[in-house]
Amino acid sequence: MKIVFLLDRFxxxxxxxxxxxxxxxxxxxxxxxxxxxxxxxxxxxxxxxxIDGIEVRRYNFIGKGHxxxxxxxxxxxxxxxxRLFMLPGDKQIQDVDIVQSFMFMSFVTLIAASxxxxxxxxxxxxxYCPPDYRGIPxxxxxxxxxxxxxxxxxxxxxxxxxxxxxxxxxTNNLIYGFGVRPNKIQVIPDGIDTxxxxxxxxxxxxxxxxxxxxxxxxxxxxxxxxERKGLPHILLSMNSVLKKIExxxxxxxxxxxxxxxxxxxxxxxSIVRKHxxxxxxxxxxxxxxxxxxxxxxxxxxxxEGFGRVIVEAAAAGLPIVCTRTGVAPDIVTHGENxxxxxxxxxxxxxxxxxxxxxNDNFKKESxxxxxxxxxxxxxxxxxxxxxxxxLRLIR
Numbered sequence: 344m345k346i347v348f349l350l351d352r353f354x355x356x357x358x359x360x361x362x363x364x365x366x367x368x369x370x371x372x373x374x375x376x377x378x379x380x381x382x383x384x385x386x387x388x389x390x391x392x393x394i395d396g397i398e399v400r401r402y403n404f405i406g407k408g409h410x411x412x413x414x415x416x417x418x419x420x421x422x423x424x425x426r427l428f429m430l431p432g433d434k435q436i437q438d439v440d441i442v443q444s445f446m447f448m449s450f451v452t453l454i455a456a457s458x459x460x461x462x463x464x465x466x467x468x469x470x471y472c473p474p475d476y477r478g479i480p481x482x483x484x485x486x487x488x489x490x491x492x493x494x495x496x497x498x499x500x501x502x503x504x505x506x507x508x509x510x511x512x513x514t515n516n517l518i519y520g521f522g523v524r525p526n527k528i529q530v531i532p533d534g535i536d537t538x539x540x541x542x543x544x545x546x547x548x549x550x551x552x553x554x555x556x557x558x559x560x561x562x563x564x565x566x567x568x569x570e571r572k573g574l575p576h577i578l579l580s581m582n583s584v585l586k587k588i589e590x591x592x593x594x595x596x597x598x599x600x601x602x603x604x605x606x607x608x609x610x611x612x613s614i615v616r617k618h619x620x621x622x623x624x625x626x627x628x629x630x631x632x633x634x635x636x637x638x639x640x641x642x643x644x645x646x647e648g649f650g651r652v653i654v655e656a657a658a659a660g661l662p663i664v665c666t667r668t669g670v671a672p673d674i675v676t677h678g679e680n681x682x683x684x685x686x687x688x689x690x691x692x693x694x695x696x697x698x699x700x701x702n703d704n705f706k707k708e709s710x711x712x713x714x715x716x717x718x719x720x721x722x723x724x725x726x727x728x729x730x731x732x733x734l735r736l737i738r
Contacts, residue, residue, distance in 0.1 A: 344733060345377040346441040347458075349451035351421040353382040353399060359648055360445045360471070363533055365397070370726030371733075372396040379439075381430065381451070383422045402426045421449040430454055431461040440737045443467045447500050448492060456499050465736050468503040471648050472513055472521070497521060505736055507531050507729070509649045510670050529732055532670065533649050534722030540658035541717065544628060546636035553620050555636065559592045560700050563637035563661070565630070565652045568595060568603035573643030573666070573686060578610040578619075580693035585618060587697045596633050598624040634659035638706070639699045644668055645686050658716045662705035664695040674716070680709040 348368055352361045368378035372395065384390065384401040392399050404422035427450075430436060436458065444455035447470040459466035500506075500521050506528045508514045514530055517523040550557055562584070568574050577593065584591055593615070595603045600623035607616050625633065634640075640656035640663045647653075647669030656663055657674050663681035665671045675681040682695035682705075699705045718724075 344371075344440050344737065345438055346371060346379070346443060346733065347436070347439050347464075348378060348380045348382075349427075349442065349444045349455045350380060350382040351446065351449055351451055353380050353385075353401075354394060355385055355388055359533070359651065364445065365394070366534075366722060367726065367729055368397045369395045370722070371730060374726070374730060376730075379435070381424075381427060381454075383424060421446065421451065423450050427451065427454045431457055436462055436464070439464055441465050441467055441733050443469070445469045446471045448496050452499055453495075456502055459502070459504070465505075466503050467505045467507060467733070467736065468500070469507045469509070470500060470503075470513075470517065472500070472508070472516055503527070505529070505732065507732065509533055511673055512669070529728070531725055531728045531732070532673075532720055533651055533654070534720050534725030535651065535654055535658060537658055537717040537721045539627075539631060540634075540655070540713075543635040543659060544632045546632055549629060549632035549636050553594075553622060555592060555594070555620060556590075559590050560588060560639075561637040562591060562593045562696060562700075563596065563633060563640045563656070564593065564642065565596045565633070565640070565656075566642065567597055568599055568606055571645040573641075573645070573692070574603070574606055575610040576643055576687055576689050576692055577641055578606060578615055579689045580696065581615040581618065582612055583690075583693035584696050584700075585614060588700055591618065591696075591700065593619045594633060594637060595619065595621045596625055596630065597622075600624075630655075631659075634661060637661055639664060639696060641665070641692070641696060643684055643686060643692050647671070654716065654720045657709065658713060658720065660706075660710040660713045662699045662709045664692065664699060680705065680712050 348364050350364055352358065354361055354365050368380060372378050379398045381400050383404045388401060390401050402424040404424045442455045442458045442464045444452040446452060447468060455466055458464045500523055506517060506523060508528060508530050509532055511530060514528050517528055518525055564574060564577060566572050581593055600621050603621045607619060634656060640661040642653060642665045644666055650669035650671060653663060653665060653670055653674060663675050664684060665675060666686045667683050675683060677683045682699060684691040684695050
């Protein structure tokens with residue numbers, strides 16, 4: 344089987360879609376299938392190369408989203424790669440079985456649809472279509488984006504042969520918000536390497552490295568320190584948390600530590616700053632140690648396409664405080680293994696953190712559910728499901 348992946352970005356770019364596409368392509372390549380990626384150029388990567396058996400072809404692009412002209416080009420969303428207009432006539436496409444694209448509001452998805460139209464290829468779309476995207480400033484209000492979403496974007500969603508979603512919430516939005524038929528949709532969650540979560544590293548070394556008292560209750564945030572991730576609201580909520588639980592500490596793990604320090608300066612009181620540790624980016628083992636060292640995971644985001652870190656926290660047996668976005672409703676049962684809060688509600692966030700830390704039942708229930716997470720969100724199962732879906736479509 345030969346699969347073409349059309350992507351706005353691919354490795355060495357980071358982010359949910361590039362990483363997931365790499366994982367799927369690599370998994371299928373290891374099973375004897377052929378994967379080719381067409382994507383935007385990267386300043387530190389060659390135009391053509393092989394990454395773990397995956398053929399990668401990069402194209403120069405226009406539209407970086409900074410100038411007024413670029414903003415007009417955001418309908419469809421993403422970088423424009425003019426040379427991809429020639430792809431339907433490329434001989435390399437002749438024997439392709441599946442064309443897979445990500446993001447229905449994307450230039451590369453237009454190209455994927457044209458390959459179905461011109462070359463009769465099976466067009467599979469992972470649309471990244473959560474209901475929450477309407478709340479993202481700019482993304483939901485820019486006139487060109489709204490027009491595209493209601494016209495060509497809607498047509499592309501219905502034109503695709505098959506949709507692969509990551510969550511039940513996204514599936515429901517496709518059906519009830521965009522009129523896609525249920526029999527054209529399959530939920531395949533983003534998987535993790537669950538084996539690494541079955542025996543977490545000891546937290547002692549991690550706590551020693553970051554000078555965290557082993558007796559403190561650790562509140563963990565993992566991700567980019569952005570407003571839409573809810574970090575300012577966590578910092579504001581910590582005032583109330585520390586009044587109730589003096590031996591609590593906030594642990595912020597992720598890239599861009601300068602952003603975290605900026606938010607600490609602008610949103611945190613002096614007492615909260617004293618009870619906060621910022622690690623910056625950490626390697627995989629240190630991240631696993633951070634999960635092991637923590638007592639509750641908090642991610643009160645405005646929007647998550649999926650929310651991989653929520654799965655990781657659940658796989659580590661942590662109770663979770665989060666908003667009803669991305670994968671959270673599929674994993675978190677309010678009042679049992681975590682609490683659902685409203686985005687921006689500092690009172691709800693602080694109340695939820697306090698409640699979880701003062702009630703051992705949340706931790707016990709989260710530990711019980713680890714087996715279920717390991718079973719349903721394993722990356723090997725993800726590749727199995729993709730392979731079976733593709734083979735079924737080309738029969």
